[in-house]
Amino acid sequence: MISAYTGTQVRQAEEPLLASGLGDVLMQRAAHGLANAVIRERRSRGLGTYGASVSVLTGKGNNGGDGLYAASFLAARGMRTTAVLTGDTAHPQALAAFERAGGRVHRLDGTAPAALAAEAARADVVIDAVLGTGAKGGLRGSAAVLVAAVAELLAGSGGQTFVVACDLPSGVDADTGEVFEPVLPADLTVTFGGAKNGLLADPGADYAGRVLVVPIGIEEHLPQPSVSRLDEADLARLLPHPARRAHKYSRGVLGVVAGSVDYPGAAVLACRGALAAGVGMVRYLGPPQVADLVRQACPEVVCSTGSVADNRVQAWLVGSGMGPEHHEQLQRARDAVGSGLPVVADAGALPALPETLGPHVVLTPHTGELASLLQRLGRSEDRDAVEAGTLAAVRRASELTGGTVLLKGATTLVAAPSGDVFSQADGTPWLATAGSGDVLAGVIGALLAQAGNDVGRFSKEGVEPDVRWAAIAALGAALHGKAGRSASDSNAGGPVTAGGIADSLPQTWGKVSTLSNSGLRKRNSHTQPLR
Ligand SMILES: NC(=O)C1=CN([C@@H]2O[C@H](COP(=O)(O)OP(=O)(O)OC[C@H]3O[C@@H](n4cnc5c(N)ncnc54)[C@H](O)[C@@H]3O)[C@@H](O)[C@H]2O)[C@@H](O)CC1
Ligand SMILES: Nc1ncnc2c1ncn2[C@@H]1O[C@H](COP(=O)(O)OP(=O)(O)O)[C@@H](O)[C@H]1O
Numbered sequence: 001m002i003s004a005y006t007g008t009q010v011r012q013a014e015e016p017l018l019a020s021g022l023g024d025v026l027m028q029r030a031a032h033g034l035a036n037a038v039i040r041e042r043r044s045r046g047l048g049t050y051g052a053s054v055s056v057l058t059g060k061g062n063n064g065g066d067g068l069y070a071a072s073f074l075a076a077r078g079m080r081t082t083a084v085l086t087g088d089t090a091h092p093q094a095l096a097a098f099e100r101a102g103g104r105v106h107r108l109d110g111t112a113p114a115a116l117a118a119e120a121a122r123a124d125v126v127i128d129a130v131l132g133t134g135a136k137g138g139l140r141g142s143a144a145v146l147v148a149a150v151a152e153l154l155a156g157s158g159g160q161t162f163v164v165a166c167d168l169p170s171g172v173d174a175d176t177g178e179v180f181e182p183v184l185p186a187d188l189t190v191t192f193g194g195a196k197n198g199l200l201a202d203p204g205a206d207y208a209g210r211v212l213v214v215p216i217g218i219e220e221h222l223p224q225p226s227v228s229r230l231d232e233a234d235l236a237r238l239l240p241h242p243a244r245r246a247h248k249y250s251r252g253v254l255g256v257v258a259g260s261v262d263y264p265g266a267a268v269l270a271c272r273g274a275l276a277a278g279v280g281m282v283r284y285l286g287p288p289q290v291a292d293l294v295r296q297a298c299p300e301v302v303c304s305t306g307s308v309a310d311n312r313v314q315a316w317l318v319g320s321g322m323g324p325e326h327h328e329q330l331q332r333a334r335d336a337v338g339s340g341l342p343v344v345a346d347a348g349a350l351p352a353l354p355e356t357l358g359p360h361v362v363l364t365p366h367t368g369e370l371a372s373l374l375q376r377l378g379r380s381e382d383r384d385a386v387e388a389g390t391l392a393a394v395r396r397a398s399e400l401t402g403g404t405v406l407l408k409g410a411t412t413l414v415a416a417p418s419g420d421v422f423s424q425a426d427g428t429p430w431l432a433t434a435g436s437g438d439v440l441a442g443v444i445g446a447l448l449a450q451a452g453n454d455v456g457r458f459s460k461e462g463v464e465p466d467v468r469w470a471a472i473a474a475l476g477a478a479l480h481g482k483a484g485r486s487a488s489d490s491n492a493g494g495p496v497t498a499g500g501i502a503d504s505l506p507q508t509w510g511k512v513s514t515l516s517n518s519g520l521r522k523r524n525s526h527t528q529p530l531r
């Protein structure tokens with residue numbers, strides 16, 4: 001699990017160590033981590049450090065201090081280092097260390113930003129160490145001009161320069177992921193003590209590149225994370241496995257109320273997603289024409305035109321491929337939500353939900369649908385506002401509805417009403433294809449239907465009961481993203497269709513589980529040798 005924190009949480013965790021006079025030690029650990037990441041990155045590209053150039057854009061706070069120390073370590077490895085000081089001052093000890101190591105210093109107040117930007121953009125490595133967790137808003141004045149110019153030069157340069165953000169890209173809000181332009185997009189963000197929330201939420205995540213967390217010794221003082229990301233090991237532990245004596249009912253039955261005469265394909269794709277995600281059985285409810293299509297495409301599905309009350313299931317999927325004019329389907333959706341069973345509520349069901357929900361109801365809006373939902377709840381956010389602050393928006397929707405809210409996008413965020421958030425970014429932009437969301441709803445529905453057997457599994461991982469639904473939805477988003485990526489890989493990195501994502505799901509599931517099982521076997525044979 002990758003854990004992320006607000007800037008304040010990290011600073012509070014640093015406090016006991018700062019109070020014992022370890023501030024410089026922490027900074028040097030951070031700087032070592034950053035310098036080592038640069039060296040490793042160059043090695044991985046078959047490049048050395050001796051004679052290569054590095055330019056550090058430096059602010060006046062501790063973030064600038066990290067950057068200057070890191071550059072002095074790189075100078076000791078033979079790199080040609082230049083620092084551009086954007087403030088009237090710089091961290092004194094770090095600047096002294098940098099100068100002792102032979103680094104060249106430019107001051108932004110004495111030189112035209114354009115000339116300094118041109119020099120920085122010619123470097124092999126640029127370190128962005130202007131602002132860190134102490135930032136208030138975005139870059140201003142000549143620092144903003146400098147960074148905008150470097151970003152523009154690098155955008156047109158064909159990607160030779162490697163950009164590393166120190167702790168976080170300057171101009172990205174550490175707590176919210178909001179972006180205050182200009183921001184220099186990083187290839188790699190080396191972040192200290194724990195990831196920052198803003199690196200795991202869009203639009204901040206767009207600028208972070210790969211995120212590497214460097215421990216600096218404050219970890220035991222960190223609180224419960226406010227944002228978490230499930231990694232492959234978590235997936236392996238949390239995905240359900242059928243018991244030896246399982247039967248289709250014990251494995252979970254999902255009821256699907258999706259599709260309409262206008263959008264029949266959504267029903268098929270939702271069912272295909274569910275069938276490929278380990279559910280014991282799928283029961284489909286909808287208009288006869290759609291049911292016929294579902295039968296033809298997925299003979300495994302039991303179809304009926306009946307009511308929700310007549311169908312025994314463990315969870316419901318409602319809403320994909322339905323609009324306000326599909327009254328009968330909407331009534332079924334409302335009945336399903338009223339049943340008290342776990343529900344994934346997608347697309348057309350979102351406007352038809354009661355105002356108050358429980359966390360077992362998982363809403364799956366994209367940004368436009370989330371804005372409409374918030375507006376129905378009396379908020380003023382439009383789609384642009386949601387996109388500019390996804391983390392705050394998804395949390396607000398969950399808090400206001402009491403439901404679990406999954407916001408789809410390049411980064412998928414899942415908020416529980418408690419404020420706990422999961423952030424998954426396992427997919428590929430090829431997933432932005434019609435019907436992809438229907439498959440996702442099917443996957444999450446299937447996992448909800450199987451959740452009855454899984455309570456213990458989640459509590460063992462420290463997931464609170466009310467947050468379990470968000471964890472299940474995050475698991476679904478991760479699986480769907482990885483399946484999309486795998487489908488694209490099978491197409492030599494080319495496009496995928498929604499059906500292709502569904503087809504890739506079983507193998508993706510299998511690979512993730514096999515990874516963990518072989519790990520487990522290894523551990524077991526080590527700790528419990530056969531006698
Ligand atoms: N406290 C510590 O000892 C450690 C801090 N660390 C680093 O320190 C960073 C936090 O350091 P600071 O608290 O000094 O904060 P920053 O380095 O993020 O920046 C704060 C400085 O920038 C100025 N500033 C704030 N917003 C600005 C804006 N929009 N435009 C221009 N100037 C602005 C402030 O007046 C202040 O002088 C972390 O991100 C991390 O990189 C790490 O070295 C680990 C140890
Ligand atoms: N740029 C992107 N990168 C990765 N995944 C994406 C991107 N854009 C969309 N997705 C994912 O693709 C799916 C799209 O769902 P949705 O918008 O509901 O599509 P549709 O309504 O056409 O089925 C979601 O799982 C979303 O997270």
Ligand SMILES: [K+]
Pocket residue numbers: 063128129130131132165166167168169170
């Ligand atoms: K920075």
